[in-house]
Amino acid sequence: MTALTGPHRDALIEAAIAEFTSAGFEGASLNRIIRAAGLSKSSFYHAAASKAELLDAVVESLVDDVGAQWTAPAPVEFAEEEFWPQVDRVLSDLGALTAENRALGLLGSIFYLPAGAGADARTTLLETVRTWVAEVLHVGVESHAVRDDLPADALVAAAFGMLRGLDEWALAAGLPEVAASAPGILLRSMLQHPPR
Numbered sequence: 001m002t003a004l005t006g007p008h009r010d011a012l013i014e015a016a017i018a019e020f021t022s023a024g025f026e027g028a029s030l031n032r033i034i035r036a037a038g039l040s041k042s043s044f045y046h047a048a049a050s051k052a053e054l055l056d057a058v059v060e061s062l063v064d065d066v067g068a069q070w071t072a073p074a075p076v077e078f079a080e081e082e083f084w085p086q087v088d089r090v091l092s093d094l095g096a097l098t099a100e101n102r103a104l105g106l107l108g109s110i111f112y113l114p115a116g117a118g119a120d121a122r123t124t125l126l127e128t129v130r131t132w133v134a135e136v137l138h139v140g141v142e143s144h145a146v147r148d149d150l151p152a153d154a155l156v157a158a159a160f161g162m163l164r165g166l167d168e169w170a171l172a173a174g175l176p177e178v179a180a181s182a183p184g185i186l187l188r189s190m191l192q193h194p195p196r
Contacts, residue, residue, distance in 0.1 A: 009061070011037040012047060013106065016058050020110050025055065052120060058110070059121035065103035070094070075135035083145035084188070091184050108171045126164075133160050140191070147193045155191060162186055 015036035019028045030051055034044045048054035070093060078086045098104050111122055134156040140146030146155065166182055 008037070008039065008043070012039060012044070012054075013058050013061065016054055017106050017110050020055060020113060024113060025051070030054070055110075056121040059107065059125065062103045062107040063121070063125060066097070066101060066107065069101060070097050072132055075132065075139050078136050078139045078143070078145075080143045081145075083140045083143050084192070087187065088184055095181075108167070112168045112171070130156070130160050133163070137191070144193050146191045149194075158190060159187060162190065 012033070015033045016028075018036065019033045023029065023032075028051060030044070033054070034041055037044070039047075048057050073086060073090065098108075134152075137146055137155050137159060138152060141148050141152060141155070163183055166186070170182075
Protein backbone atom coordinates (compact mmCIF):
# COMPACT_ATOMS: atom_id res chain seq x y z
CA MET A 1 0.00 0.00 0.00
CA THR A 2 3.00 2.32 0.27
CA ALA A 3 2.74 2.80 -3.51
CA LEU A 4 -0.55 4.64 -2.92
CA THR A 5 -1.03 7.75 -0.84
CA GLY A 6 -3.75 10.24 0.00
CA PRO A 7 -7.08 9.88 -1.80
CA HIS A 8 -5.95 6.84 -3.83
CA ARG A 9 -5.01 4.93 -0.68
CA ASP A 10 -8.24 5.93 1.06
CA ALA A 11 -10.33 4.98 -1.98
CA LEU A 12 -8.67 1.57 -2.20
CA ILE A 13 -9.16 0.89 1.52
CA GLU A 14 -12.84 1.88 1.35
CA ALA A 15 -13.46 -0.14 -1.82
CA ALA A 16 -11.69 -3.19 -0.40
CA ILE A 17 -13.60 -3.03 2.87
CA ALA A 18 -16.94 -2.61 1.08
CA GLU A 19 -16.21 -5.58 -1.18
CA PHE A 20 -14.86 -7.88 1.56
CA THR A 21 -17.78 -6.98 3.82
CA SER A 22 -20.44 -7.62 1.19
CA ALA A 23 -18.92 -10.63 -0.59
CA GLY A 24 -16.60 -12.17 2.03
CA PHE A 25 -12.97 -12.98 1.31
CA GLU A 26 -13.63 -15.85 -1.08
CA GLY A 27 -16.35 -14.04 -3.04
CA ALA A 28 -14.57 -10.68 -3.21
CA SER A 29 -13.62 -9.52 -6.71
CA LEU A 30 -10.42 -7.58 -7.31
CA ASN A 31 -11.97 -6.15 -10.49
CA ARG A 32 -14.89 -4.69 -8.50
CA ILE A 33 -12.46 -3.29 -5.92
CA ILE A 34 -10.28 -1.71 -8.62
CA ARG A 35 -13.33 -0.16 -10.36
CA ALA A 36 -14.84 1.12 -7.09
CA ALA A 37 -11.50 2.67 -6.07
CA GLY A 38 -11.18 4.40 -9.44
CA LEU A 39 -7.74 2.92 -10.04
CA SER A 40 -6.10 1.49 -13.12
CA LYS A 41 -5.12 -2.16 -12.88
CA SER A 42 -1.44 -1.23 -13.11
CA SER A 43 -1.78 1.21 -10.18
CA PHE A 44 -3.59 -1.43 -8.15
CA TYR A 45 -0.98 -4.13 -8.80
CA HIS A 46 1.74 -1.74 -7.64
CA ALA A 47 -0.12 -1.62 -4.31
CA ALA A 48 -1.02 -5.31 -3.93
CA ALA A 49 -0.36 -8.45 -5.96
CA SER A 50 -3.32 -10.53 -4.77
CA LYS A 51 -6.56 -10.48 -2.80
CA ALA A 52 -4.82 -11.91 0.28
CA GLU A 53 -2.04 -9.33 0.04
CA LEU A 54 -4.64 -6.56 -0.32
CA LEU A 55 -6.55 -7.69 2.78
CA ASP A 56 -3.32 -7.87 4.77
CA ALA A 57 -2.22 -4.45 3.51
CA VAL A 58 -5.58 -2.89 4.40
CA VAL A 59 -5.54 -4.41 7.91
CA GLU A 60 -1.91 -3.40 8.51
CA SER A 61 -2.56 0.13 7.24
CA LEU A 62 -5.58 0.59 9.50
CA VAL A 63 -3.71 -0.90 12.48
CA ASP A 64 -0.92 1.62 11.84
CA ASP A 65 -3.48 4.45 11.73
CA VAL A 66 -4.96 3.33 15.06
CA GLY A 67 -1.50 2.75 16.56
CA ALA A 68 -0.55 6.33 15.77
CA GLN A 69 -3.29 7.44 18.19
CA TRP A 70 -3.25 4.76 20.89
CA THR A 71 -0.72 2.34 22.34
CA ALA A 72 -1.63 -0.45 24.74
CA PRO A 73 -0.04 0.01 28.16
CA ALA A 74 2.65 -2.46 29.13
CA PRO A 75 1.28 -5.31 31.27
CA VAL A 76 3.47 -4.20 34.20
CA GLU A 77 1.36 -1.01 34.38
CA PHE A 78 -1.50 -3.20 35.67
CA ALA A 79 0.39 -4.26 38.80
CA GLU A 80 -1.00 -4.20 42.33
CA GLU A 81 -3.80 -1.71 43.06
CA GLU A 82 -3.50 -0.26 39.55
CA PHE A 83 -5.06 -3.33 37.88
CA TRP A 84 -8.75 -2.36 37.80
CA PRO A 85 -8.20 1.42 37.41
CA GLN A 86 -5.90 0.65 34.47
CA VAL A 87 -8.49 -1.73 32.96
CA ASP A 88 -11.06 1.08 33.26
CA ARG A 89 -8.68 3.55 31.56
CA VAL A 90 -7.97 1.17 28.69
CA LEU A 91 -11.65 0.45 28.11
CA SER A 92 -12.47 4.17 28.31
CA ASP A 93 -9.66 5.05 25.88
CA LEU A 94 -10.78 2.39 23.42
CA GLY A 95 -14.41 3.50 23.68
CA ALA A 96 -13.45 7.11 22.94
CA LEU A 97 -11.17 6.03 20.11
CA THR A 98 -13.92 3.92 18.57
CA ALA A 99 -16.24 6.93 18.55
CA GLU A 100 -13.63 9.25 17.04
CA ASN A 101 -11.35 7.12 14.88
CA ARG A 102 -12.56 6.25 11.41
CA ALA A 103 -9.74 3.73 10.90
CA LEU A 104 -10.86 1.72 13.93
CA GLY A 105 -14.42 1.56 12.61
CA LEU A 106 -13.21 0.45 9.19
CA LEU A 107 -10.95 -2.16 10.74
CA GLY A 108 -13.81 -3.45 12.85
CA SER A 109 -16.03 -3.89 9.81
CA ILE A 110 -13.70 -6.47 8.24
CA PHE A 111 -11.97 -7.87 11.28
CA TYR A 112 -14.43 -10.63 12.04
CA LEU A 113 -15.07 -11.85 8.51
CA PRO A 114 -14.20 -15.52 8.02
CA ALA A 115 -10.48 -15.85 7.39
CA GLY A 116 -9.02 -17.00 4.10
CA ALA A 117 -6.69 -19.95 3.90
CA GLY A 118 -3.78 -19.74 6.32
CA ALA A 119 -2.72 -16.99 8.66
CA ASP A 120 -3.23 -13.38 7.67
CA ALA A 121 -2.76 -9.96 9.25
CA ARG A 122 -6.01 -10.35 11.18
CA THR A 123 -5.02 -13.65 12.79
CA THR A 124 -1.61 -12.22 13.61
CA LEU A 125 -3.20 -9.18 15.27
CA LEU A 126 -5.66 -11.36 17.21
CA GLU A 127 -2.80 -13.48 18.53
CA THR A 128 -0.89 -10.35 19.55
CA VAL A 129 -3.95 -9.06 21.44
CA ARG A 130 -4.53 -12.47 23.05
CA THR A 131 -0.91 -12.59 24.23
CA TRP A 132 -1.24 -9.09 25.70
CA VAL A 133 -4.48 -10.04 27.51
CA ALA A 134 -2.73 -13.14 28.90
CA GLU A 135 0.19 -11.07 30.19
CA VAL A 136 -2.13 -8.49 31.76
CA LEU A 137 -4.17 -11.21 33.49
CA HIS A 138 -0.99 -12.86 34.75
CA VAL A 139 -0.06 -9.54 36.39
CA GLY A 140 -3.60 -9.33 37.79
CA VAL A 141 -3.39 -12.81 39.33
CA GLU A 142 0.02 -12.05 40.86
CA SER A 143 -1.39 -8.79 42.28
CA HIS A 144 -4.44 -10.59 43.72
CA ALA A 145 -6.73 -8.34 41.67
CA VAL A 146 -7.79 -11.31 39.53
CA ARG A 147 -9.08 -14.59 40.91
CA ASP A 148 -6.59 -17.41 41.26
CA ASP A 149 -9.01 -20.27 41.90
CA LEU A 150 -9.18 -21.19 38.21
CA PRO A 151 -6.37 -22.02 35.77
CA ALA A 152 -4.84 -18.93 34.19
CA ASP A 153 -5.42 -20.34 30.69
CA ALA A 154 -9.15 -20.64 31.44
CA LEU A 155 -9.28 -17.01 32.60
CA VAL A 156 -7.47 -15.84 29.47
CA ALA A 157 -9.78 -17.85 27.19
CA ALA A 158 -12.87 -16.54 28.98
CA ALA A 159 -11.74 -12.90 29.02
CA PHE A 160 -10.49 -12.87 25.43
CA GLY A 161 -13.56 -14.70 24.15
CA MET A 162 -15.92 -12.37 26.00
CA LEU A 163 -14.12 -9.23 24.79
CA ARG A 164 -14.04 -10.48 21.21
CA GLY A 165 -17.68 -11.53 21.31
CA LEU A 166 -18.82 -8.20 22.76
CA ASP A 167 -16.80 -6.28 20.20
CA GLU A 168 -18.24 -8.28 17.32
CA TRP A 169 -21.77 -7.88 18.72
CA ALA A 170 -21.39 -4.12 19.23
CA LEU A 171 -20.06 -3.65 15.70
CA ALA A 172 -22.93 -5.61 14.18
CA ALA A 173 -25.55 -3.91 16.37
CA GLY A 174 -24.03 -0.44 15.96
CA LEU A 175 -23.90 0.13 19.72
CA PRO A 176 -20.50 1.62 20.57
CA GLU A 177 -21.77 3.11 23.84
CA VAL A 178 -22.73 -0.36 25.10
CA ALA A 179 -19.42 -1.73 23.89
CA ALA A 180 -17.70 0.88 26.05
CA SER A 181 -19.51 0.01 29.31
CA ALA A 182 -20.32 -3.71 29.10
CA PRO A 183 -16.74 -5.10 29.07
CA GLY A 184 -15.77 -3.49 32.38
CA ILE A 185 -18.89 -4.76 34.11
CA LEU A 186 -18.54 -8.28 32.72
CA LEU A 187 -14.77 -8.50 33.26
CA ARG A 188 -15.16 -7.58 36.94
CA SER A 189 -17.94 -10.07 37.54
CA MET A 190 -15.99 -12.84 35.82
CA LEU A 191 -12.41 -12.11 36.93
CA GLN A 192 -12.30 -10.06 40.09
CA HIS A 193 -10.69 -11.79 43.03
CA PRO A 194 -13.32 -12.56 45.67
CA PRO A 195 -12.99 -10.53 48.87
CA ARG A 196 -10.83 -12.20 51.52
